Amino acid sequence: MAQIGWIGLGNMGGSMSGNLVKAGHEVRGFDLNPDAVAAAEALGVKRASSIADAVGGADVVFTMLPKGEHARAVYLGDDGVLAHADTSTLLVDSSTIDIESAGALHAAASEAGFRFVDAPVSGGMSGAKAATLTFMVGGEEGAVKDASAFIEPMAKNIIPTGGATTGQAAKICNNLMLFINLASTAEGAVLADRLGLDKQVFWDIASVSSGDSWALRTWYPVPGVVDTAASNNDFAPTFTTELANKDIGLAISAAKDTGTPLEIGEHVQQLFQRLVDSGQGGKDCSMIIKLVDGSLSN
Numbered sequence: 506m507a508q509i510g511w512i513g514l515g516n517m518g519g520s521m522s523g524n525l526v527k528a529g530h531e532v533r534g535f536d537l538n539p540d541a542v543a544a545a546e547a548l549g550v551k552r553a554s555s556i557a558d559a560v561g562g563a564d565v566v567f568t569m570l571p572k573g574e575h576a577r578a579v580y581l582g583d584d585g586v587l588a589h590a591d592t593s594t595l596l597v598d599s600s601t602i603d604i605e606s607a608g609a610l611h612a613a614a615s616e617a618g619f620r621f622v623d624a625p626v627s628g629g630m631s632g633a634k635a636a637t638l639t640f641m642v643g644g645e646e647g648a649v650k651d652a653s654a655f656i657e658p659m660a661k662n663i664i665p666t667g668g669a670t671t672g673q674a675a676k677i678c679n680n681l682m683l684f685i686n687l688a689s690t691a692e693g694a695v696l697a698d699r700l701g702l703d704k705q706v707f708w709d710i711a712s713v714s715s716g717d718s719w720a721l722r723t724w725y726p727v728p729g730v731v732d733t734a735a736s737n738n739d740f741a742p743t744f745t746t747e748l749a750n751k752d753i754g755l756a757i758s759a760a761k762d763t764g765t766p767l768e769i770g771e772h773v774q775q776l777f778q779r780l781v782d783s784g785q786g787g788k789d790c791s792m793i794i795k796l797v798d799g800s801l802s803n
């Protein structure tokens with residue numbers, strides 16, 4: 506049994522840390538949101554009163570935070586992880602963040618004598634619950650190997666990506682493709698409906714045909730077709746529009762740095778921006794369908 510510190514018990518981190526408890530580890534979790542802490546406690550995570558309390562005596566610390574700014578604050582702040590953890594503690598950031606922030610965390614951790622890996626995930630809230638996430642793990646080879654042993658109870662796939670920040674690079678490119686697929690799925694679903702196709706019949710066809718995608722199988726934006734879809738639940742978030750907008754923005758910014766034209770990605774980012782501007786940033790990103798069916802047209 507290992508002692509694990511966990512910071513960020515939201516939609517993903519709550520279920521992920523619960524799976525570490527299930528595997529027999531002791532997990533001490535911290536989050537600023539009391540509801541998130543209560544939900545994790547119900548899964549057996551022990552409540553920590555601060556970051557220092559979560560990381561004290563831990564073999565490994567995981568962070569699962571919204572954006573680069575949150576990860577920087579949690580690792581680098583006066584009350585943060587680097588200030589309070591023992592340098593023998595392995596540090597694993599599973600948040601999806603910009604490459605510059607990931608690089609800054611690698612550098613600061615290394616300078617302070619820690620081993621750190623960037624280990625973002627793919628698989629959504631359903632994959633977090635079912636312990637079937639894909640982890641993309643970047644960093645020094647020995648640290649990646651040691652982190653993989655702790656990651657195992659949460660994962661179906663653990664893929665070493667190379668040196669520092671390459672996990673984030675893989676994740677950013679993957680999510681660019683995901684959100685383009687989501688937008689295309691929304692367009693196909695609305696058009697199929699208007700052409701008189703039954704929603705289930707069309708999904709049955711597309712899911713075994715060339716229109717298939719993870720977005721179609723997991724986040725189908727029409728209610729009553731796919732169990733894991735937020736559309737069944739009035740778009741209560743499994744992945745917020747704000748986070749989707751952040752992720753596709755990370756790809757666009759990386760594309761600018763590398764002179765890569767992302768014409769479709771930029772267009773999808775504008776769709777998410779419209780949702781955010783109309784006050785839907787906290788809703789699930791599959792709400793993008795409402796810009797296609799006209800029920801949210803601004």
Ligand code: NAD
Pocket residue numbers: 512513514515516517518535536537538541569570571572575578579599600601602626627628629630743744745748752
């Ligand atoms: P979330 O907003 O549900 O959870 C993030 C949690 O971090 C919140 O509970 C928040 O209170 C907490 N937090 C923020 N700042 C903190 C601080 N300073 N100290 C302690 N806690 C703090 O987000 P999520 O959906 O769980 O996503 C987390 C990360 O995983 C994001 O980077 C996201 O892009 C990525 N991700 C999400 C999904 C998904 O389907 N939701 C899938 C893959 C990756």
